[in-house]
Amino acid sequence: MSNYFNHISCGETLPPKNIHAVSVSMPKIQDVIDYEEQTPEILEVIKSGYPRFILHPYLKKLATYLKKKYNVPDSYEVVVLSSQKAVELVSDKYYIHNKIDIDEPFGIILVQKGTSQLQKVLTYIQHSGCNLSSRFAEKYLFELGLINTLHEEELEDEDIAEDIIISTLASAYKQPKKNIYLAPSGMNAIYSVIRAINSIQSHNGRSILVQFGWLYLDTMNIVNHHYKESKIFTDVLNLDLLEEYLKENGFQVSAIITEIPTNPLLKTVDIKRLRTLCDKYNIPLIIDTTFATPYNLDLTSYADIFVESLTKFACGNADVLMGAIILNKKHTLSHMTKEFFKHCEPVFIKDKQRLAFEIKEYKTRVKKISSNTKALVEYLKTCPYIDKIYYCFSEENKENYSQTIIDDNSYTGIVSVTFKKPLSEIYDNLNFAKGPSLGTEFTLLMPYSYLAHYDMITSKKGNNFLKKIDLPIEIIRISIGCEPINDIIYEFKKLENI
Template sequence: MSVFTHIPLGQRIPASLHGVSASLPTMRDVIGYEEKDPEVTQHMTSGYPRFVVHPFAKKAGAHLLRTLGLAGNAIWLTSSIRAAEQLRIHLGEPAALLPTTAALTGVTFPEDATLSSRAKTFLQHSGMFLSSREAEDYLLRVGELTADQAQVEKGFDGYAPANVKGHVARFYQHASASDVFLATSGMNALAASFRVAADLQRPLGRTRWLQLGWLYLDTIAILQKFTDTPAEDYLYQSNVFDLAALKQLFIEQGSRIAGLITEVPTNPLIQTPDLAAIAALCREYGVLLIIDPTVASPLNIDVLPHADLVANSLTKYTAGEGDVILGAVVVNPQGSFAAEFRTRLPHALEPVYSRDIARLASQIGDAPALMAQINRTTPAVVEFLRTHPRIKELYWSLHPDSRENYLKIARSPDAIGSMISFVVDMPVAKFYDRLRLPKGPSFGMKNTLICPFIYLAHYDLVTSEDGRATLAASGLHPELLRLSIGSEPAEDIIATLAEALAD
């Protein structure tokens, strides 16, 4: 019998007011969540912060509309006045900035579903939503929240930004704290890296951007939407292992390519390219290389010497409690544009909120021990799944296609990370609904966590014939499940999986 229990629909994972995940215990719930079925959404107390507006942010927005006399308007709160101005420009008329007398920043406009959708998508891609802790503090100040309704958290004794930067620099090993720049999320780190690199390359006639491998959906969105001329400047190579095709692309277009963005390993197929060969090509052709190592973590892999910039979600692994969203950009001090990056990044990244950085500082020191535990557990779970007759496809960092490339950058042969993706040879709903593991988006926390990743990230593709063809062309099965191993004992995780896979 599994020691895990089903978590009710919509309950936060972990059970914190600022938990970054939320339970979707059945496939019907997943589909209802994606289709905005009120029968499902009414139970969602929260969700991943870049996709679901936190209840505190909603309440703060409603309070501002009342006190500013803006009834009948929509409001979108942002992480800074700079973010609000970018959002206002993106939306155009009739969007307007909140008045300077308001204690928070954002934009308002007459209620309009299309504009609201555009606002949410822009903030999601750029990672510029208001922090839930900042919203909480605002509500406490204005009397909309009482002290017993707020989150009680472990404090941090010291200067939190320096603490976090110091830890991150040590995780990367080739950087100093002055090479580390904090962001409101991993996505804000990636978006800012892209903008700064694009600005540096544009005067050189380089405007094209290459996506190598199937990447996280908002990274794809940035490249598809925010290059100078997306129809011409967005390039995609799905096969991360095809160096010959990459070389040919650089021969044909290398003088026009500004940068290459990839994940190492990729999400969710956990594929690792020959990073040294790719970096050498980029240097030869003057192409900037931006790497996202979040899936495995810089605790496990050494990528900075190959990159110009590394954009990393600190929400994963370094915030193992799963209750804070933050990110970082790390500059390769040996990179050709290192000085320019250090100058420009502070003006491109969003300011982090003091309580968020303090919360991260209170737990980042636990990250190496958490990762060590995860690295001990993952191989046992992989071996169970690899030999189970109901597992049709299985991906992890040491998959035969990636093993050699991954071990070249692994900090040790045992540094394999938490991520396992697989496809079951049975109805996915039968397996998923029976499974007692925590089920929701995100990864890299003390809690083991599983989700039907393609349904959550690319529901539009799952639900159309053309979309499924697009997924298939990139080697993605629509019913792929993404499992992130946590700190629980391996035997408990395996027993839970076995229970759900049984006849």
């Protein structure tokens, strides 16, 4: 069999040659380390990446233009945001107010260089997901003549793009279209939900948000921004601890937020028991369904609020940043749609047009990926170099998902693996695309702990914490694609000879 997959150079966009790509190739572990250490050499090579973490080249060019246009002193950094509303939010939080009158159809904030304030502002924008769209920046720069071409891509018609996205989600989640709202990223959707819950529940004397599971880091950061009190339960398989906590504090809890399954260990909570606990104490349940997708797990009987990063499986091509809030009509908060939706930032029309084109294959894509995942898991179980395989429907999770799985052949398209060989020997010798993100039609590998928790890897205290939450340092998260399964397996087979 010939090699289906080829090496992708460090710094190449994923997908390749796509200016709006949300991932970037890091083909060797040393590339990842250099990126985390921010070495000058790697910064020369990696020019773009996940837009909430790496400033897009067009946004850099836009900031340079605006600095000149408004005669901004060199002592200030120009930071662009998705809206004026976002500027007001950041300004109020960090007591920053522009001293220059600025008139643009998006947000701009001027932050003094050489201060801790700048990093705080950039971090908050990252967590709240109020970044300006790269497609918006592209259009703006092109109309000014600052770039010569627009990226060629297939787009749905402007008049029907949003309806295609919302109708697809409404059908998948079995909800009315009015209960669904789009945000410019999955994180902005989560941010909006957390702000709304805080606003609603604080009037009811409920001030504690429970994070059930070791959630995605930015989700936890948003909770910390908006809640004086939060409680983290790192193990979703241990509901006894949560139940004991709720006996004392249940009527002070504003909501419980969790991922199904968890990232990257693919653990699945006993959702029926969790729902029973929520009902007992009248606690809204927020579920991040990005990994599960509505096509693998039917959670409509359990969640009050769904949040999904549409950047992942719904897009499938890693070239649109978008998220969605889906309110469940069956539960108590569905009548408060305006409160949940009002905190979302605007979504640029061309991003909607691109996602509308891609989301039409959402269900087909998920089913193909699911089939490939099941076959790959069966192969990996036979590999002598594999230490442990984490996947959604493993035996340890079986009793927790049996009532919610749509059919026995549905596998969430993520598998995480540890190895009996050094990480570099495995990671460096696989020719799949390698970088951040997931849910793509092309198989995509990520050394999860290195990219998500590098600060913990490099400290003894951090190492001990990762052991405490059972997150292996040398774990690779595999997002399985739609390529021929025999070719995916063949790429792994090559490792047997290393």
